[in-house]
Amino acid sequence: MTRLAAVIVTYNRLEALKQTLNRVLEEVVDRVYVIDNASTDGTAEWLAARRDPRLQVLRLAENGGGAGGFAAGLAAAMNEDDPVEWCVLFDDDAWPEPGCLARFREEAAGLDADDTRPSALGAVAAAVFYPNGTICEMNRPNLNPFWHAGVLARTLIGGRDRFKVTDTDLAPRAPARSLDVASFVGFFVSRGALRGLGLRPEAGLFLYGDDVLYSLRLRRAGLRIELWPGLRFAHDCSTMGEGFVYRPLWKIYYHCRNGVQIAREAAGPIVFPAALAYYTLVWWRRGRSCPAESRGEYYRMMWAGLRDGLRGQRGRNDGLHGAALAPVRSGR
Incomplete structure (x- = not known):
């Protein structure tokens, strides 16, 4: 059976983390790395009281943002004497739907997670939804229009939505399809990409774009990214305002x-x-x-x-x- 680790980044959202971690520990997962970005809200104390042997907590000296947290968590996972074949990344306000991780382990069982040859599968993206079941737009995967002439033409005519996957692509029974970019919510990345090629998220980005740049670099290295829409994640995000304006504005x-x-x-x-x-x-x-x-x-x-x-x-x-x-x- 494919071995899988979850990598969760958190900072001062203890109540969200409690719900997420409890849900994850109910799933079939081999290890769970929680990266605490120097929280000050009791997160460290609550995590210290958890007794699940799969749980490993990494507390950073200062808040490195999502980018720094994921970089540290993946480094820790790959520095194990016997690292898992796959890691799945998500924030403290996101979680896999019941059975999602077990389904991935089953479907990835025939894959060589150490394969770094051109066109080998390096990452898998889940379909991400709000808790009410509607599609989470900020986590909608896409193609890079600059690498596909037809997609670029459609984008220039019809706007940015033309290079993103469609609602039909995200339907539970839709077939897998190739991607160029996926978000770090329900992002499954192979040991070959992390250890064999040495690809890591860029910690210095702090917030935003780390997942986009990592996806593009993984694709430039010759590995594939696929959307497996049967894998479902929920994301209870509330950092966006109307018109795609972040809150707070900084x-x-x-x-x-x-x-x-x-x-x-x-x-x-x-x-x-x-x-x-x-x-x-x-x-x-x-x-x-x-x-x-x-x-x-x-x-x-x-x-x-x-x-x-x-x-x-x-x-x-x-x-x-x-x-x-x-x-x-x-x-x-």
């Missing part, structure tokens, strides 16, 4: 800063300037969804993110947040 900084690198890697050096101009226009238009009193702050964060992205800056930017915008949260 998160826009990381979305745009890391988005510069996404545009560079997705489009390639020649098309990068045009791709970044398009992304910038999209971000600017989203700012119009902000209430008038916070619109200036949105654009300040957006332009600062673009500037620092072009400079290649990484890590947390606590000076930009300001005291009123703290504390930093690791969730997406």
Whole structure:
């Protein structure tokens, strides 16, 4: 039977973590790594009282965001003397639906998780839904339009939705299909990608885009990513406002800063300037969804993110947040 580890990142969301971890420990899973991003809400004490032998807790000295947490968790999983064949990543406000992990273990049993040859399967994405059963848009997988001429043409004519998988693709009985990008909610990654190729999420991204860049780099390494829609995750996320504007607004900084690198890697050096101009226009238009009193702050964060992205800056930017915008949260 394929061995599977869950990697969960948390920061100051103890009540959400309790629900998620209890659900996961009811599943058929070999190890569960919880990465505590230096929480201050009693998370460390609650985790210390858990007695399940599958549970391993890694408490970081400071909050490294989702990117830093996943990088640390995967490093810990692969540094074991006998690492599992697959790891599945998700936030503390997400969880697999009952039977999801057992189903993956069964369907992955015939796969060689150490295979790093071109076109080998390196990652599998689950279909992600809100708890009410509607599709979670922020976790909808997609193709990279810059790698597919037909998809690029449809995107230029019909907009960004044209490079994302459809509702039909996410139906429970839909067949598996190839992807270029999937989110770190229900993201199953092989030991071959993690250990054989040494691919890791970029910890310095802090928040947002770590999953996109990791997916693109995995694909550039020649491995496949597939959507298995029979695998279902729930994501009780509440960090988005109307018009795809993050709450709190300082998160826009990381979305745009890391988005510069996404545009560079997705489009390639020649098309990068045009791709970044398009992304910038999209971000600017989203700012119009902000209430008038916070619109200036949105654009300040957006332009600062673009500037620092072009400079290649990484890590947390606590000076930009300001005291009123703290504390930093690791969730997406």
